[in-house]
Structure formats: structure tokens, C-alpha cells
Amino acid sequence: MDFIIQGTLQAVEALYHTELKESDINLQETRKEFEGEVTIVTFPLTRISKKSPEQTGNEIGEYLQKNLPHIAGFNVIKGFLNLSLTSQYLIGNFRNIISKDGFGTFPANGKKIMVEYSSPNTNKPLHLGHIRNNLLGYSVAEILAASGYDVIKANLVNDRGIHICKSMLAWQKFGNSETPQSSGMKGDHLVGKYYVIFDKEYKKQIDELKAAGQTEEEAKKNAPLIREAQQMLQKWEAGDEEVIGLWKMMNGWVYEGFDVTYKKLGVNFDKYYYESDTYLLGKDIIDEGLAKGVFFRKEDNSVWIDLTSDGLDEKLVLRGDGTSVYITQDMGTAQLKYDDFKMNESIYVVGNEQDYHFKVLFLILEKLGKSWAKGMYHLSYGMVDLPSGKMKSREGTVVDADDLIEEMIDTARQRTEELGKVEGLAESEKENLYRMIGLGALKYFLLKVEPKKRLLFDPNESIDFQGHTGPFIQYTHARIRSVLSKANVTSFDFDGLNAITPTERELILALGRYPEIIAASAKAFSPAEIANYAYELAKLYNKFYHEEPILKVEDTEIKNFRLSLSNVTAAIIKKSMNMLGIEVPERM
Structure with missing residues (x-):
């Protein structure tokens, strides 16, 4: 909404004879209980206007409505100026979305990034904790690729x-x-x-x-x-x-x-590293650190680094008998990965029990003068619990990944058949649908929560076609595809349309936010941003579907417009879910 920011700067200069910067204007999405689409927060502007927030809002609102053709009206609630946009502006925005191939996919930014995830031990199968790790790492990699990065997916296997x-x-x-x-x-x-x-x-x-x-x-x-x-x-x-x-x-x-x-x-994964190949790496870095005075040797011949001035402690980096500790190997592996790919950033997807380890590792590499150390980031995530309690793999009570996947598919089969959502599907289509829904439920439940949060995974709660779940979003996509299939239209002409309903306005604005959601998700390394956006978009579409007739509307342009809205919504739901590693069905 750059035109609103520019218009507000002009308004402040014209009304109060003061020049401001773009960063001084605070725009927000208008809260649902108020009329409008864009809100200007007027509290910070009262120091310039020397008037109340309400009076400041009314004066700026009148100026914008008079001078900006895309502003249809405004209202002021306390210190918030809520602006209503014209239908023509929003229809134009929607045309812009339709006209762009790959809407929401960013051009290459010239930066290379490695995402290391999974990192299993070869003494046991993958479990529920590994599932969160794998899904988080894969999804972050997909989101970064969509935002313009050249992504390398890496797996460091602990095989010794x-x-x-x-x-x-x-x-x-x-x-x-x-x-x-x-x-x-x-x-x-x-x-x-x-x-x-x-x-x-x-x-x-x-x-x-x-x-x-x-x-x-x-x-x-x-x-x-x-x-x-x-x-x-x-x-x-x-x-x-x-x-x-x-x-x-x-x-x-x-x-x-x-x-x-x-x-x-x-x-x-694009690249596998094996600890059996890398465990001896790091010895040269120890020699380098000793020569630079970054490390020091104790009487027992062990090598240490003193990080007390950085608020940490003394850390052992090589045993007295010359054998490596974990951090020795991690330093060497970090150097190896950089030598292999020369990436700008390196993301480690590892549980939060390793927070201190990575803080120390990154700090050591910085002190060693590694130019690439500033680009390293630990994507720390919380434990996953089941209602029955914490997992302990060495006691044989691990929640096995394969068993959980099969349980999710079986639950999806049972729920889907109970609801009668498989009529007319061939047996192979049914099995594919059950797999899609079961895995979609599992993935969405684990990814809709911010990575740092510990979460309780309830398989039954995750498969709900009406709740904040993957199956709800999947069902919405299938519903849209069904509407489009029944319409059997290949082009959507609505050139003469000049008015839209409040629900259509909401949907257009939500679709327009897709690129900024990807950017925010990539910046935070958080699939939760995309996951929650997909849910809100699905909710909005269902509201639109129930409030506005689509196939039965008599006006051809309105019908075409609503079919086009449906088509774009389905495409963006699919892209969003694909970034989470979730497939969406064409029909249910």
C-alpha cells in the first residue's frame, strides 16, 4: 500500500507543514469489527498535529479521500484511521495477481543457503522427534527456495x-x-x-x-x-x-x-555428510586456533577456549590424548560444508537441548576469523510429546515414525469413510487420499506451531475436517476444484465488473498478502506463518462460498469473477501447502 504511505506523507506536509519519512507511517490491516481495509495509526502523529488522535485522524482521512482516487471512505476509532478502498482498486489488484506467472515466487536473490536437518543416529529408527525435525527442515528449505535462495538440503548422519x-x-x-x-x-x-x-x-x-x-x-x-x-x-x-x-x-x-x-x-536431501568421514576433521582448526591464541593448552595437554568474557564458560575443544570432542568435529564439518558450497548462510535444524552447544560453536568460529560464521543460525525447536508422555528411545518406548505414519493413514481412512467423502472414487484413489489426508494432518499439526514451542501432538485432534487442521484446508481445496470442475470454464472474463461484495474484498486482500507471508516466513525460518495463512485463506474462502452464489449467479461477469477468485485461491492454497510438504486432493 505504498500509495497510502505517500499520500499520508503529503497530508502531513500539507496540513501540519512537517516532512516525515516513510518509516514514520504505521499501517495495519483493519480489524474485522471495523469498516475498512487499511488502518493508519494516528497516535504518533499527534506530536506534529498538536491535536487529539481523533481530530488528527479525521483531518488526514478527509485529505486522503479528497486527493487519492482509490480511497472510497474512512472512519476514525480513537487513534486509528480506517480507510476503505474502492472496488475498482481492489479489482485492479486482483487482475495484477492473475497477470503474474508464479505470483508469490520471488526471483533469484543470488544467495546460497544450506539447511541441515534430520541428522539421525544409525543405531535406531526415526521417531516422532525426528519427524518434527525433518518436516521443519524440509519446509524451511522449500520456503527459502520460493523466496529466491539457492538452497542445499543437507543431512549429517551420526554413523559412528x-x-x-x-x-x-x-x-x-x-x-x-x-x-x-x-x-x-x-x-x-x-x-x-x-x-x-x-x-x-x-x-x-x-x-x-x-x-x-x-x-x-x-x-x-x-x-x-x-x-x-x-x-x-x-x-x-x-x-x-x-x-x-x-x-x-x-x-x-x-x-x-x-x-x-x-x-x-x-x-x-541434496547432500549427505557422514560422521564416520568427518569425525577426524577439526584437528587443523585446533592448530590454527592455538597459533592465533584463540585456544590455550592445559597441563594435561587438553586444548580449551575461554569464553567467560562472553558470558559463557571455558570449553574443551580437544582432549589431552589428542582425541576429538563433538565440537572439534563440528568445527571441521562446518569448514568442510563451506568449502564444498561457499554458501552465504547455514541453518542447523536441531532440538533446543543443543542451544548452548551451537552458541559456543558459532562464537568459536567467529573468534577464529571465519568470514562465513556470521551466516550460521541454529533453528532450535521444542520437544514433541504425545498425550501418553515423553519418549525415551533407549528404553524401547519410542514413538516410531513408521508406526505413527501408518496410524495417521488408518485414522484418515476411518474418518473419511465415516463422513462419506470417498463416494465415486476408485480403490487406488481412496488409498492415495487416505495417505494424503493422514500425512497432511500430521505435517500441518507439527508445522502450524512456532518451531521454538514445545507441543503436544494428538493424532485424533489433528484429523478434523472442521478445525484448525490440515484436512480442513485439504477439503477446502477439493471443494474449490469441484466448483471449477462443475463450471467447466477455461477463461474468466469480467472486464465490465465495477462493484464487489465485502467478502470478495476480504478474499482479494488475503490473496494479495501471499508474497509478504512468504517473505516473513523465510525471514523467521518459520513454516507456521505459511501454515496459519493457508488456514485463514481456507476459512475466508468457505465464508465466501456460503455467502456468495457462484455457479447459480445469473450475471456472467460476476460468475466469471467468482470462478476466477476460486481458481486463484485454490492455486495459492496448493502452493502454500506444498511449501509445508503437504499435498492437496483434487476431489473428495
Whole structure:
């Protein structure tokens, strides 16, 4: 609404003989209970007018109505000047939307950005927490691509360490050569099964050692299983062929399992990094930091950085025996990723339990003088709970991603059939619809909330065709496509139209906000902006659908206009939902 800002600047100069900047004018969307579309906040302008907010608003409103042809009228409520726009202006705005190919998709901005997400461990299958991570990372990447970035989707796989050796050792001891083929289990589920078995057997040994007189801490260190797992890790790091062979075989099972889950979720990656390749990286950076005086060495030969002046603490960056800690590896991997892609920004999608870790990592890289460190950002997100409580994967009570996906599809099947929304569909169409609705419900529920917030996921609440849900938006899209199919019109001519209804005005304004919603969502790295916009747009369309006849209206231009409004609304709902990784059905 640049013309309103310019008009207001002219009004202030003409009425009060004062020049202001554009940033001094505060425009808002008019609240629904008041007449108008655009509101000017007049409180800040009273220092110039030397009059009350109401009088200031009336004077500026009269000036704008007299001098701006697109202003149809105004009203003043306390310190708020509410402006009504002409029908011709709004129809012109809508024509502008129709005329632009790829409306809302921004041109390339010349910037490259990496979004790293998923980051699974290869000792267990993906669970509900991973689902939020994957959906968040994928959606942020899609939104950034729509806003003009060249996006690289990356996955850093944690495929080494003591936890991986626990699954390997348990399979060696208790597996009887079981394979995914012989067991009929997905490979990641099979390996996860042995991680749980290790934990159970380890606890038995701890209890036995405690009964023999050892303290809990002594028993944890001395249990034969944990000692064997540590020995296996040492052999792995020394390149023992037998251990490496076992590791490659079991990791292969897991990757095949992950791929199936990723495909079900509809997420993908452009680049994989593996900790087995990157865990030794960072040693050169340690030498660089010591030479620059950023790090210091203690008497036990360990290397540290003192961050107390930055409000943090001293942080170990290399053990005294020369082995890496996590942050050593993360420094090296960050350098590797930058060397590979030379990106302007790098987003890490990782849970909020790692907030401190990333604060330290980014600060260290800045102190090392890495020019790209300023472009690093931790997209921190909260835990996902189910009504039954918090998940603990190592105890075997994990909410498995594959099981949850199947449960969502089954619930969608049951709800959709109960409501009779599948009449006339072939069996294959029905199954595709159930999958679409089940996954849409899951994804929307997790993405409509700001990432930082912890949330309680209720599968039953998420599949509701009337609530603030994915299925409601999906059903609205199917409803619009049904209207358009019945109309069977390919061109929408409404050249002579010069008046529109209040509901049509609302819908045009909502459609016009689409580009700014994408921009805001990209800036905040928050799919919630897009998700909630799609819901509000669907609600508005349903209001329009119930208030304004579309197919039965006699005036051809009005009918064509309403069909065109429907067509554009369906397209923007589809684009918005696609950025969330959600498909929308053509019919239900």
C-alpha cells in the first residue's frame, strides 16, 4: 500500500507543514469489527498535529479521500484511521495477481543457503522427534527456495560412536545372524531392536555388580558389555576389518530403512555428510586456533577456549590424548560444508537441548576469523510429546515414525469413510487420499506451531475436517476444484465488473498478502506463518462460498469473477501447502 504511505506523507506536509519519512507511517490491516481495509495509526502523529488522535485522524482521512482516487471512505476509532478502498482498486489488484506467472515466487536473490536437518543416529529408527525435525527442515528449505535462495538440503548422519557399537555388539552376541530379509523387519527397526537388547542386558549386568558390592557408578563402568562396546569402538577407529565389515553391513540395513521413511514423509536431501568421514576433521582448526591464541593448552595437554568474557564458560575443544570432542568435529564439518558450497548462510535444524552447544560453536568460529560464521543460525525447536508422555528411545518406548505414519493413514481412512467423502472414487484413489489426508494432518499439526514451542501432538485432534487442521484446508481445496470442475470454464472474463461484495474484498486482500507471508516466513525460518495463512485463506474462502452464489449467479461477469477468485485461491492454497510438504486432493 505504498500509495497510502505517500499520500499520508503529503497530508502531513500539507496540513501540519512537517516532512516525515516513510518509516514514520504505521499501517495495519483493519480489524474485522471495523469498516475498512487499511488502518493508519494516528497516535504518533499527534506530536506534529498538536491535536487529539481523533481530530488528527479525521483531518488526514478527509485529505486522503479528497486527493487519492482509490480511497472510497474512512472512519476514525480513537487513534486509528480506517480507510476503505474502492472496488475498482481492489479489482485492479486482483487482475495484477492473475497477470503474474508464479505470483508469490520471488526471483533469484543470488544467495546460497544450506539447511541441515534430520541428522539421525544409525543405531535406531526415526521417531516422532525426528519427524518434527525433518518436516521443519524440509519446509524451511522449500520456503527459502520460493523466496529466491539457492538452497542445499543437507543431512549429517551420526554413523559412528559408542551407541552404534552397542547395537553391533548386541547383534553379534544375541542376533543369531538375523537379517532384515530373514526377520521381515525394516533394517533400521532391526538395528534398533538390538540397541534396546543391549540396554536391557547392560542393566542386568549393572544390577548383578551392584548386588556383588559395587557402587552404581563402578558397575556402569565395569559391566562386561560396556567394556566390550568400548573395545569394539577402539577396533573400529583402528580400522579392524571385521568390525568395519559388521559396521558397513548394519549401517546399510539402516540406510535402506531410513530411505523408506524419508520417502513416506516426502522429504529429500541434496547432500549427505557422514560422521564416520568427518569425525577426524577439526584437528587443523585446533592448530590454527592455538597459533592465533584463540585456544590455550592445559597441563594435561587438553586444548580449551575461554569464553567467560562472553558470558559463557571455558570449553574443551580437544582432549589431552589428542582425541576429538563433538565440537572439534563440528568445527571441521562446518569448514568442510563451506568449502564444498561457499554458501552465504547455514541453518542447523536441531532440538533446543543443543542451544548452548551451537552458541559456543558459532562464537568459536567467529573468534577464529571465519568470514562465513556470521551466516550460521541454529533453528532450535521444542520437544514433541504425545498425550501418553515423553519418549525415551533407549528404553524401547519410542514413538516410531513408521508406526505413527501408518496410524495417521488408518485414522484418515476411518474418518473419511465415516463422513462419506470417498463416494465415486476408485480403490487406488481412496488409498492415495487416505495417505494424503493422514500425512497432511500430521505435517500441518507439527508445522502450524512456532518451531521454538514445545507441543503436544494428538493424532485424533489433528484429523478434523472442521478445525484448525490440515484436512480442513485439504477439503477446502477439493471443494474449490469441484466448483471449477462443475463450471467447466477455461477463461474468466469480467472486464465490465465495477462493484464487489465485502467478502470478495476480504478474499482479494488475503490473496494479495501471499508474497509478504512468504517473505516473513523465510525471514523467521518459520513454516507456521505459511501454515496459519493457508488456514485463514481456507476459512475466508468457505465464508465466501456460503455467502456468495457462484455457479447459480445469473450475471456472467460476476460468475466469471467468482470462478476466477476460486481458481486463484485454490492455486495459492496448493502452493502454500506444498511449501509445508503437504499435498492437496483434487476431489473428495
